[in-house]
Amino acid sequence: MEYIRRLFAQNRDIVADICKHDPEFFAKRANKQEPHFLFIGCADSRVPIETLTGVAPGEMFVHRNIANQVRSVDLNLLSVLQYAVEVLDVEHVIVCGHYGCGGVKAAMGDQSYGLVDHWLAGIRDTCARHEMELARLGDDKRRFERMVDLNVLRQVHNLTRTPIVQSAWKRGRRPMLHGIVYDIHDGLLKELVMQVDGNDRARELLTTQRDSVGG
Amino acid sequence: MRLPTMAGSVREDAPAALVVFLVALPLCLGIALASGAPLFSGVISGIVGGIVIGILSGSQLMVSGPAAGLTAIVVSAIGTLGSYPAFLMAVVLSGGVQIVLGALRAGVISYYFPSSVIRGMLAAIGLILILKQLPHAVGWDHDFEGDESFVQPDGDTTFTAIDHALHAIEPGALLIAAVSLALLTVWDKTVLKRLKLLPGPLVAVLAGVGINAALQQSGSNWTLLAEHLVQLPVASSAGEFFSFLSLPDFSASLRADTWRVAVTLGVVASLETLLSLEATDRMDTHKRVSPPNRELFAQGVGNALSGLIGGLPMTGVIVRSAANIDAGGKTKLAAILHGVLLLVAVVTIPALLNSIPLASLAAVLLYTGFKLAHPRIFRAMWGQGWKQSLPFAATIVAILLTDLLVGITLGLAMAFAFILLDEVRFECFTVTSPPGAVLKRVQLQEQVSFLNKASLAKLLASLEPGDRLEINGSSCRVIHRDVLEQMADFQRQALERGIDLRLVGIDLPTPPLGH
Ligand SMILES: [Zn+2]
Numbered sequence: 027m028e029y030i031r032r033l034f035a036q037n038r039d040i041v042a043d044i045c046k047h048d049p050e051f052f053a054k055r056a057n058k059q060e061p062h063f064l065f066i067g068c069a070d071s072r073v074p075i076e077t078l079t080g081v082a083p084g085e086m087f088v089h090r091n092i093a094n095q096v097r098s099v100d101l102n103l104l105s106v107l108q109y110a111v112e113v114l115d116v117e118h119v120i121v122c123g124h125y126g127c128g129g130v131k132a133a134m135g136d137q138s139y140g141l142v143d144h145w146l147a148g149i150r151d152t153c154a155r156h157e158m159e160l161a162r163l164g165d166d167k168r169r170f171e172r173m174v175d176l177n178v179l180r181q182v183h184n185l186t187r188t189p190i191v192q193s194a195w196k197r198g199r200r201p202m203l204h205g206i207v208y209d210i211h212d213g214l215l216k217e218l219v220m221q222v223d224g225n226d227r228a229r230e231l232l233t234t235q236r237d238s239v240g241g
Numbered sequence: 242m243r244l245p246t247m248a249g250s251v252r253e254d255a256p257a258a259l260v261v262f263l264v265a266l267p268l269c270l271g272i273a274l275a276s277g278a279p280l281f282s283g284v285i286s287g288i289v290g291g292i293v294i295g296i297l298s299g300s301q302l303m304v305s306g307p308a309a310g311l312t313a314i315v316v317s318a319i320g321t322l323g324s325y326p327a328f329l330m331a332v333v334l335s336g337g338v339q340i341v342l343g344a345l346r347a348g349v350i351s352y353y354f355p356s357s358v359i360r361g362m363l364a365a366i367g368l369i370l371i372l373k374q375l376p377h378a379v380g381w382d383h384d385f386e387g388d389e390s391f392v393q394p395d396g397d398t399t400f401t402a403i404d405h406a407l408h409a410i411e412p413g414a415l416l417i418a419a420v421s422l423a424l425l426t427v428w429d430k431t432v433l434k435r436l437k438l439l440p441g442p443l444v445a446v447l448a449g450v451g452i453n454a455a456l457q458q459s460g461s462n463w464t465l466l467a468e469h470l471v472q473l474p475v476a477s478s479a480g481e482f483f484s485f486l487s488l489p490d491f492s493a494s495l496r497a498d499t500w501r502v503a504v505t506l507g508v509v510a511s512l513e514t515l516l517s518l519e520a521t522d523r524m525d526t527h528k529r530v531s532p533p534n535r536e537l538f539a540q541g542v543g544n545a546l547s548g549l550i551g552g553l554p555m556t557g558v559i560v561r562s563a564a565n566i567d568a569g570g571k572t573k574l575a576a577i578l579h580g581v582l583l584l585v586a587v588v589t590i591p592a593l594l595n596s597i598p599l600a601s602l603a604a605v606l607l608y609t610g611f612k613l614a615h616p617r618i619f620r621a622m623w624g625q626g627w628k629q630s631l632p633f634a635a636t637i638v639a640i641l642l643t644d645l646l647v648g649i650t651l652g653l654a655m656a657f658a659f660i661l662l663d664e665v666r667f668e669c670f671t672v673t674s675p676p677g678a679v680l681k682r683v684q685l686q687e688q689v690s691f692l693n694k695a696s697l698a699k700l701l702a703s704l705e706p707g708d709r710l711e712i713n714g715s716s717c718r719v720i721h722r723d724v725l726e727q728m729a730d731f732q733r734q735a736l737e738r739g740i741d742l743r744l745v746g747i748d749l750p751t752p753p754l755g756h
Binding site: 058059060112113114115197198 | 674675677678679680682709711713743745746
């Protein structure tokens with residue numbers, strides 16, 4: 027109970043602080059949102075994206091699940107994506123993975139965790155598809171990090187295949203898709219693939235993944 | 242309901258033809274008189290309009306003949322061309338103009354006569370009949386029969402003529418008109434209506450003739466004199482009648498004036514015919530549709546022929562058509578027979594025809610007028626909302642206070658203004674984004690016409706800086722070039738005003754050089 031109370035206390039402090047600088051801050055945002063970004067990230071508590079990037083309330087539409095998955099049957103994600111793209115008209119959709127991701131790690135091992143195994147089936151696929159490349163990497167840490175990168179690229183690719191993104195691209199080069207990764211060790215964001223804004227760039231995405239087989 | 246055939250409808254068509262003939266005779270004479278043309282020119286026109294156009298026309302009920310709507314043009318044309326034979330040449334040529342119009346399928350314009358204007362025209366003609374025939378009913382026969390203009394050739398207006406007439410009532414005329422009207426009402430409202438061979442108007446006219454004969458027998462000073470009766474020149478023999486025929490002055494065809502008159506006549510007569518055709522089709526209980534281009538051809542042939550033998554120009558005419566329908570006419574046989582009757586009766590029994598009191602005919606026309614301008618029609622039009630009732634009312638008032646052509650033109654202008662207004666207000670797009678969406682998305686309809694520019698301009702004007710709008714034209718088949726240029730302008734404006742405008746599936750035209 028003590029922890030919960032702390033949330034309320036901190037909330038009051040923060041609001042007071044914001045209102046000291048801009049008394050209209052919340053009133054201005056109460057009636058509309060026009061975010062520029064849709065952020066699809068991991069549910070991991072160590073990835074507080076708003077804090078890390080300094081975006082203000084109203085700037086980023088957020089969807090998070092275990093291991094930042096984009097699955098064509100996930101009604102939750104598809105609803106978020108459709109609303110963000112077709113109603114909020116976001117310019118950027120970001121898939122963000124992070125090193126040290128428990129979901130990716132679980133998918134790479136043989137251990138069973140129950141229900142979440144079903145959720146992670148896609149990552150197991152990716153893992154199998156890149157088995158040779160991963161095997162060539164010397165140590166487990168590098169293999170793990172490479173797998174986090176590959177997972178992000180896979181999810182960006184999945185995004186490009188959704189009817190929502192396809193029909194949006196038919197009307198113009200928007201939204202732009204980005205794949206990034208967050209390094210929980212130093213707190214920095216790293217670009218993996220940027221500005222995928224059409225099917226031509228989407229095809230490059232697949233070749234990039236294949237090219238990296240050698241590296 | 243089976244469509245009537247000529248062979249099967251003789252019992253209805255023959256009496257109707259007789260009624261139309263009785264109504265037509267004074268009209269033919271009156272219009273000739275008003276046109277400043279030889280008296281028989283109207284009858285010739287009536288004969289050709291009945292027989293020739295009757296045979297050629299695709300309409301079953303419309304009657305053609307000399308038209309009051311053309312008198313103003315005829316009077317000034319005879320003056321301009323200098324002689325009646327020269328004018329006849331113009332009539333012949335106007336027939337050619339109509340045949341060409343028919344070949345060019347100009348008749349399609351009749352599909353664009355707004356219903357409110359046609360109904361207004363019918364009601365106005367009904368009111369005119371009532372107002373113009375009231376003086377005739379009380380024995381004030383100064384204006385010519387069939388006049389439809391507000392300002393009459395005798396210097397009176399429709400209303401001052403009624404005023405004059407009421408101060409100079411002929412008791413004999415009033416008696417005959419009253420009895421005729423009573424008979425018409427009784428015939429129309431009772432089982433007597435079933436007497437197909439003896440329609441009400443015929444009874445009314447016969448009664449009028451009988452009453453006047455009785456008055457004359459008794460030596461009453463109520464007896465109507467010749468000026469209150471049909472006044473047909475009496476030809477002593479058929480040969481003398483045919484001497485009334487005259488040929489056109491063919492040399493006039495070399496003058497530009499003649500052609501100018503011919504084109505005016507051809508166009509105006511065609512317009513009046515098409516209006517009458519549309520109106521007559523509306524009155525047809527069998528809802529038969531008459532082909533307009535074939536009608537132009539028939540009218541062209543009729544006018545050419547009429548001009549060749551000395552007759553006035555003609556059009557389809559509403560009063561005679563309405564009388565035809567009222568008297569039970571079913572097929573074109575009635576119109577043809579009325580022409581035959583004009584030909585035969587005028588040659589053989591002119592003296593008998595000259596015993597018909599104009600007051601009786603006035604009663605017949607008053608009754609026809611009342612049917613055309615029945616209060617039920619006004620109530621129905623009022624119920625259709627102001628976009629219908631306003632052009633309807635405007636047409637009526639304008640026709641009553643000017644003449645048919647001016648009135649119709651005004652009515653058409655107003656009706657088209659409303660139609661255009663609707664078209665301009667019509668939104669040529671559907672909004673596909675949910676309300677409150679950051680990006681407003683609209684889908685253009687399949688066809689975007691010039692008239693849709695206003696709704697698009699309104700759409701853009703409704704935006705504020707920072708708004709986002711996507712206009713999707715990917716399902717358009719046609720976008721008018723002016724609309725495309727408008728979009729290009731939109732894009733420039735949007736940029737200046739800080740509006741995020743995205744055009745999808747719209748190929749903007751390359752601006753002309755120097756732009
Ligand atoms: Zn994670």
